[in-house]
Amino acid sequence: ENISDFSLNITDCTQVVVPEEVFFTVAAAGILENLLILIAVIRNKNLHLPMYFFICSLAISDMLGSLYKTLENIFIILCKMGYLTRHGDFEKKLDDAMDSMFILSLLGSIFSLLAIAADRYITIFYALRYHNIMTLRRALVILAVIWAFCAGSSIAIALFSYEAATVIPFTILFPLMMFFILCLYVHMFLLARSHAKKIASLPSSTVHHRTNMKGAITLTIFLGVFLCCWAPFVLHILLARFCPHNPYCACYMSIFHVNGTLIMCNAIINPMIFAFRSPELRSTFKKMFYCSR
């Protein structure tokens, strides 16, 4: 039980510690930002649309992720101050509940991003029938199914996380979803480019030839941010399962807190990429803030 059993080597990889203030600031910013989006969508009737519901779903999963980290911090501090024992039954149950909340957040994020990409895809390629394909009721049903599946899987994964059978699907799901989302967006991207070319080739076209880079940059930012924020943690899970005693793996796992902070940063960046790009949502925010003054 004692760390004195552990031979401390001067070249050991010690845990990289993220300052408490940074952690709480990032978590609080993530929670507030996503809460703001939820409130804005609920209050503005114009935003009761399938697309905004999917963005709300993403905001909820981001909020859950940040909430998890905050609760865990508080839990640790309470343990440190002695209010909670570390091996009690209640604490273990609380711990399991928090683990499943975190995995719920990850799965919810992935599926929300998938839903947003699919929604945009249908908008582009089935534009005229979009209103019939993606009704409000269907969008709510899709969200209910997604969250039920995520809740079930997260509880299963948290309970059986020591089994390789849960770790492997979990880590395969992540790149698979990313690849699928990438395919959807690339297809939309190609269509946009072909349309732009057609416009440019019109006889009386006066359009300026827009820079080609902007679309590529935007898509790269969107997918790159998600990848950079979540992939480190997913790799951590893999390494913790398969090579916990390997010194290289142990050194990777020592930066775990940085990975956790990255996930919370994703909660802050996601609204900027998705929600705040919408003019209607921005005007709702302005109205909210001006009214409150």
Next chain:
Amino acid sequence: MSALRLISNRTSQPALSNSDYTWDYEYYEYGPVSFEGLKAHKYSIVIGFWVGLAVFVIFMFFVLTLLTKTGAPHQDNAELSEKRFRMNSFVADFGRPLESERVFSHQMAEESQSLFHFCINEVDHRNKEKENQKGPSLESNTHFHEVPKSSGMLEEDLHCLTKFNIPNFVNTEQNSSLGEDDLLISEPPIIL
């Protein structure tokens, strides 16, 4: 993270004693890990992972940029006709109806033609412009949002094509920076 406790419990020693408790996490050491005789740098996985991720993202960026240069090589016929009618509706909206219609009208399917008329009528109705009424408007249960168009946008009228509101998209800003990139991020307007 506490989930790791579940993962590590099977293979590692029990928890650290309270006196070795760090301020923030219950992190269970994974037992004595020997750092002797490492061939590579001890953070090699960390460095390798981040370098690999950066390379992948940059590679993806270059692939996308390459796609922008070559464009889409082939499209469906249905897609083509749908796109053309949309294009015609936008072009007609901005006062260049006959020219482009002649260019494309012979290729339009009948369905797209009636939809084209519908679009024209929708846009006409909303903008209060007098376009040629080519035929009966198509009955539709879709809801188009208002598209306020300022008259001063004729200079960049083809940019304004991107403001066309398809159902469920609220896009009322006269923002000429909207373009094909916003297809990906904000409510994607139809890009022609």
